[in-house]
Structures are given as C-alpha cells and as structure tokens.
Amino acid sequence: TQLLEQSPQFLSIQEGENLTVYCNSSSVxxxxxxxxxxxxxxxxxxxxxxxxxxxxxxKRLTFxxxxxxxxxxxxxxxxxxxxxxxxxxxxxxxxxxxxxGQGTRLTINP
Amino acid sequence: DARVTQTPRDKVTxxxxxxxxxxxxxxxxxxxxxxxxxxxxxxELLAYFRNRAPLDDSGMPKDRFSAEMPDATLAxxxxxxxxxxxxxxxxxxxxxxxxxxxxxxxxxxxxxLTVT
Numbered sequence: 552t553q554l555l556e557q558s559p560q561f562l563s564i565q566e567g568e569n570l571t572v573y574c575n576s577s578s579v580x581x582x583x584x585x586x587x588x589x590x591x592x593x594x595x596x597x598x599x600x601x602x603x604x605x606x607x608x609x610k611r612l613t614f615x616x617x618x619x620x621x622x623x624x625x626x627x628x629x630x631x632x633x634x635x636x637x638x639x640x641x642x643x644x645x646x647x648x649x650x651x652g653q654g655t656r657l658t659i660n661p
Numbered sequence: 662d663a664r665v666t667q668t669p670r671d672k673v674t675x676x677x678x679x680x681x682x683x684x685x686x687x688x689x690x691x692x693x694x695x696x697x698x699x700x701x702x703x704x705e706l707l708a709y710f711r712n713r714a715p716l717d718d719s720g721m722p723k724d725r726f727s728a729e730m731p732d733a734t735l736a737x738x739x740x741x742x743x744x745x746x747x748x749x750x751x752x753x754x755x756x757x758x759x760x761x762x763x764x765x766x767x768x769x770x771x772x773x774l775t776v777t
Contacts, residue, residue, distance in 0.1 A: 584765075591771075592768075592771070593665070593752050593754070593769050594704070594768050596766065599765070639704065647692070647709070647711070647716065647717075648706055648709065648717065649706070649764065649766065651703060651704040652703070653703040654704075
C-alpha cells in the first residue's frame with residue numbers, strides 16, 4: 552500500500568503570511584491531487600499534477616509536483632481567512648482508487 | 662450545479678441499531694465511492710462501484726457493513742448492528758472514468774454518524 556504523509560499536521564498563521572505544506576511518499580505516483588475540505592463539507596478537488604516538476608497556479612495557491620514524483624507541495628501567498636480548512640493530498644492506488652494523506656489543518660487568523 | 666447528495670446529514674443511534682446512509686451521485690457519473698473519515702484514521706475508502714457493480718469492498722468490515730447500488734441514482738451503505746467505533750463522518754463521492762484514468766472525485770457533504 553502506498554502511503555502519503557502530510558506535514559505539518561496543524562498550521563495556524565496570521566492573515567497575509569505565506570505558507571507551504573508538504574505531501575511526501577516513499578513511492579512514485581503517476582499523479583497527485585490536492586483537495587480542500589471545509590468544516591461540515593466534503594473535500595473539493597483543487598488541482599491534479601501529472602508531470603514530474605510540474606508547477607500549477609490557482610490564484611494565490613501554487614502546487615508543485617516533485618521531479619521524482621514522490622512528493623508535492625502547496626504554497627499559499629498572502630493567506631486569507633477563507634483559506635482556512637483541511638488540505639488533503641491524494642494519489643492513485645492501483646487503477647482506480649485514491650489513497651489520501653492525513654491532511655494539514657490550516658487556520659488563518661484575521 | 663450538479664452535486665452529490667447524501668442523507669441523512671446527521672444520525673445519532675444506539676449501539677446495536679441498524680443504520681442506512683443514502684447517496685445520490687451526480688447524473689452521468691459511472692463510479693461511486695464510500696469513505697469514512699475520523700480524526701485518528703483520516704479518510705479511508707470503504708468500497709466503490711463502477712457501473713453499479715461492486716469493484717472493491719476490502720476496506721469495509723464485512724460482518725456488519727454492506728454497500729449496494731440498487732440503481733444508477735442511489736447508493737446505500739448499511740451498518741447492522743452499529744457499534745460506537747463506527748462513529749465517524751461517512752462520505753459518498755462520484756466520478757467519471759475508465760480503468761487506468763485518475764478520477765476526479767466529487768464528494769457529498771457527508772453523514773455524521775454517532776453511535777452511543
């Protein structure tokens with residue numbers, strides 16, 4: 552079973568600061584996804600990265616897939632309270648299933 | 662705006678009772694997933710279906726859990742008998758894909774189950 556480890560587990564910062572969260576594995580993944588989950592809701596897909604070294608930007612969020620396709624990072628610039636939530640990375644396991652990391656619980660304080 | 666719907670949103674029940682959770686996938690999606698989320702274990706896959714056929718239920722305790730898709734618009738997850746350790750949020754997700762593709766999964770809002 553391929554495992555995804557996310558760090559940090561919890562992160563609380565002030566509005567306007569920058570932050571980076573990580574998703575690491577000892578296994579190679581063909582692609583990785585990032586989801587955000589808000590309290591009382593299900594996870595929502597943010598992005599899929601498929602090529603080693605790929606960088607994708609979504610407004611103030613920058614996603615990077617490691618060259619070796621074993622890790623990924625999410626960088627948020629000028630964090631806002633609306634960025635608060637649980638950030639999950641996920642990768643394919645076998646042909647059709649996803650395995651999820653434990654998540655990083657992010658709190659942005661006004 | 663197509664969404665996955667789940668009912669009930671919250672369920673409190675006593676140990677030993679039967680619990681049935683329902684999910685309506687997005688119309689046209691051919692794959693349905695059931696997940697369980699707890700603080701300790703995170704998001705765990707219980708079972709999934711493609712074109713209404715069960716493909717994998719290895720994540721599900723077989724003695725008390727069952728999952729079915731009686732038709733393309735309804736998936737059910739049943740626990741009988743329920744136990745306090747089953748307390749968790751149960752998510753349904755649907756997606757469209759074929760073997761070898763990475764699914765974009767669309768999650769419902771979840772059913773928060775509390776077994777006392």
